[in-house]
Amino acid sequence: MAGIGNSGSLHLKSLVKRYGGFTAVDNVNLEIERGEFLTLLGPSGSGKTTLLLMMAGFQDITSGDILLDGQSIAAMPAEKRNFGMVFQGYALFPHMTVRDNIAYPLSVRKRPKAEIGAKVDEMLDLVHLTDFGHRFPKELSGGQQQRVALARALCFAPPVLLLDEPLGALDKKLRIEVQAQLKEIHNRVGTTFVFVTHDQEEALSMSDRIVIMNHGRIEQVGTPSELYQHPRTVFAASFLGKSNFLHRKDAVYALRPEKIDLAAAGTGQGANTVSGVVQSVTYFGAMLKYQVQVPELGEIEVDVDAWRGGTPVAEGTTVDLTWANTAAVRLEIEPK
Amino acid sequence: MRAIPRHALNAGWILVLPFVVLVGALFLGPIFNILWLSVSDPTPGLGNYTELFTSDSLGRILWTTLRVCVICTAISVVLGYSIAYAMVHAAEGTRNKMLGLLLVSFWISVLVRTFSWLMLLGRNGVVNSTLETIGIISEPISFMRNELGVLIGMVHYMVPYAVLPILASMQSIDGRVLQASRSLGATGTQTFWRVYLPLSRAGLVAAALLVFIINLGFYVIPAVLGGGKVLMVAEYISVQVLVTLQWGTAAMLAALLLFGVLALLFLMSRFMKLSTVFGGARA
Ligand SMILES: Nc1ncnc2c1ncn2[C@@H]1O[C@H](COP(=O)(O)OP(=O)(O)O)[C@@H](O)[C@H]1O
Numbered sequence: 113m114a115g116i117g118n119s120g121s122l123h124l125k126s127l128v129k130r131y132g133g134f135t136a137v138d139n140v141n142l143e144i145e146r147g148e149f150l151t152l153l154g155p156s157g158s159g160k161t162t163l164l165l166m167m168a169g170f171q172d173i174t175s176g177d178i179l180l181d182g183q184s185i186a187a188m189p190a191e192k193r194n195f196g197m198v199f200q201g202y203a204l205f206p207h208m209t210v211r212d213n214i215a216y217p218l219s220v221r222k223r224p225k226a227e228i229g230a231k232v233d234e235m236l237d238l239v240h241l242t243d244f245g246h247r248f249p250k251e252l253s254g255g256q257q258q259r260v261a262l263a264r265a266l267c268f269a270p271p272v273l274l275l276d277e278p279l280g281a282l283d284k285k286l287r288i289e290v291q292a293q294l295k296e297i298h299n300r301v302g303t304t305f306v307f308v309t310h311d312q313e314e315a316l317s318m319s320d321r322i323v324i325m326n327h328g329r330i331e332q333v334g335t336p337s338e339l340y341q342h343p344r345t346v347f348a349a350s351f352l353g354k355s356n357f358l359h360r361k362d363a364v365y366a367l368r369p370e371k372i373d374l375a376a377a378g379t380g381q382g383a384n385t386v387s388g389v390v391q392s393v394t395y396f397g398a399m400l401k402y403q404v405q406v407p408e409l410g411e412i413e414v415d416v417d418a419w420r421g422g423t424p425v426a427e428g429t430t431v432d433l434t435w436a437n438t439a440a441v442r443l444e445i446e447p448k
Numbered sequence: 449m450r451a452i453p454r455h456a457l458n459a460g461w462i463l464v465l466p467f468v469v470l471v472g473a474l475f476l477g478p479i480f481n482i483l484w485l486s487v488s489d490p491t492p493g494l495g496n497y498t499e500l501f502t503s504d505s506l507g508r509i510l511w512t513t514l515r516v517c518v519i520c521t522a523i524s525v526v527l528g529y530s531i532a533y534a535m536v537h538a539a540e541g542t543r544n545k546m547l548g549l550l551l552v553s554f555w556i557s558v559l560v561r562t563f564s565w566l567m568l569l570g571r572n573g574v575v576n577s578t579l580e581t582i583g584i585i586s587e588p589i590s591f592m593r594n595e596l597g598v599l600i601g602m603v604h605y606m607v608p609y610a611v612l613p614i615l616a617s618m619q620s621i622d623g624r625v626l627q628a629s630r631s632l633g634a635t636g637t638q639t640f641w642r643v644y645l646p647l648s649r650a651g652l653v654a655a656a657l658l659v660f661i662i663n664l665g666f667y668v669i670p671a672v673l674g675g676g677k678v679l680m681v682a683e684y685i686s687v688q689v690l691v692t693l694q695w696g697t698a699a700m701l702a703a704l705l706l707f708g709v710l711a712l713l714f715l716m717s718r719f720m721k722l723s724t725v726f727g728g729a730r731a
């Protein structure tokens with residue numbers, strides 16, 4: 113692989129984790145490819161952390177197996193796996209300086225001092241913290257702490273880096289900045305990243321592939337655009353982006369709000385045209401969000417490009433909604 | 449912090465005034481009296497203090513006190529650390545039971561405990577007579593009436609005091625930090641020495657300080673279990689006051705203890721905030 117780091121592939125086979133009678137991770141099968149940026153996306157409580165901790169070796173496996181480059185590591189203790197991990201809340205050592213934090217994995221491996229020093233310099237440079245080596249974690253901002261955690265987890269060249277909601281504690285503006293830095297670091301080191309988040313925008317913008325999780329099960333796996341354009345379940349369609357659901361006979365269709373066109377009453381042309389009454393209009397700068405009451409479909413959300421959409425249609429106006437046949441995606445009936 | 453309005457402050461002072469007076473009269477008064485006695489009885493001057501350097505018996509007593517206190521502190525803190533560690537890592541039910549036992553031990557009078565030790569470990573105590581009966585020993589082992597006896601009694605008394613601050617600081621350690629250490633490749637032993645111990649150090653220091661300070665003033669245990677052979681400062685003070693009536697010497701020793709404790713606290717405060725030491729846990 114390209115990149116200055118290691119990279120390995122992970123294969124999860126029928127992984128199950130039960131707490132007493134409660135199944136937190138339910139028969140997960142997943143191939144994580146060498147060097148990819150894979151995101152586990154799901155609501156809180158969907159089993160993402162549990163799955164990640166099983167990969168890291170901190171959580172016993174109830175049944176199933178985990179293979180690293182084809183070798184089972186299910187029975188291997190966490191400290192032997194050599195995986196990097198960035199914890200929720202970072203878990204930096206509060207009594208050590210930034211340098212000592214980053215040096216820790218090398219110094220417990222008893223590497224020579226000179227090598228450790230050089231490697232720490234390299235990592236500080238990678239995460240743009242060269243001048244912060246002698247500070248303590250509590251003297252850093254959230255974003256800087258996050259980068260220290262990243263440098264510490266990467267400095268022993270792990271084949272796999274596990275990240276549990278590493279951006280969760282940052283405010284929105286900083287998050288977007290750190291997302292870009294994280295992507296850049298991923299490209300430079302080439303290590304396999306397994307990234308956990310409950311934020312769909314984060315998942316869409318950063319990942320090579322996304323795994324949507326719900327109730328401990330994998331709901332759907334695919335590239336961001338595959339998942340967005342072709343969701344298979346109601347859950348996938350509503351968790352990743354927004355969607356209208358059309359109930360036709362015994363099938364359900366997902367229809368994204370931006371794939372619907374809004375036209376004056378009687379002028380709608382297209383394979384699918386319905387008429388409805390505008391309930392509300394909300395201005396979002398780049399777009400206008402309409403709620404339209406359609407007698408045969410219920411309330412439909414429509415996103416219109418604010419720049420090209422012209423003057424907003426007033427509330428109470430009757431309009432036509434049209435969309436192409438390919439715009440509505442037929443969903444599988446929800447399992448169970 | 450919100451500023452407290454001035455009139456509220458005044459009203460508050462009026463409320464606590466009786467207690468301030470009480471504390472002043474009953475607590476600070478006698479302390480100043482002691483300090484005064486130590487430089488005025490039997491003759492004005494620092495004569496009582498210079499005795500420290502000239503009197504062999506005083507030196508021996510101070511040395512014994514210091515030695516016993518240091519050894520007892522070390523043993524108590526190590527035992528306390530192990531117990532706290534076991535408590536933190538026990539299941540919740542077990543931990544609560546252990547905590548209950550610990551608190552119960554605070555309620556047992558030091559006299560009861562001391563005489564129990566005599567019954568157990570004295571010349572004709574349960575242990576010696578059992579060992580003699582089964583023929584392992586022919587002469588009773590002298591556990592009591594020596595420094596060993598004093599140490600056994602003091603350590604037994606102090607261990608619960610050592611556990612509590614250590615427990616508080618251990619409970620405030622974020623489990624993820626320990627997981628992080630392991631995920632970074634550290635063995636259990638490395639994690640303990642490089643992460644766990646430093647992070648529980650504040651509790652350890654607080655425990656040592658607490659135990660040492662309480663130890664300095666021990667009276668009943670050295671008197672009973674030492675059988676008069678292990679003379680420590682508190683017992684010596686009592687002898688000066690009640691028997692030989694040398695109040696000046698007694699006051700000087702009391703003042704010495706007081707200053708010793710204050711100096712210790714000052715020394716500690718230079719290394720860490722005392723409030724974090726005694727407050728123990730961060731939220
Ligand atoms: N140690 C545990 N004991 C019992 N239930 C747990 C434990 N850890 C997690 N769970 C449960 O497992 C489910 C998944 O949790 P988690 O993996 O933390 O979800 P996520 O990270 O997606 O928010 C939750 O319902 C949680 O309550």
Ligand SMILES: [Mg+2]
Nearest residue numbers: 160161162276
């Ligand atoms: Mg989680």
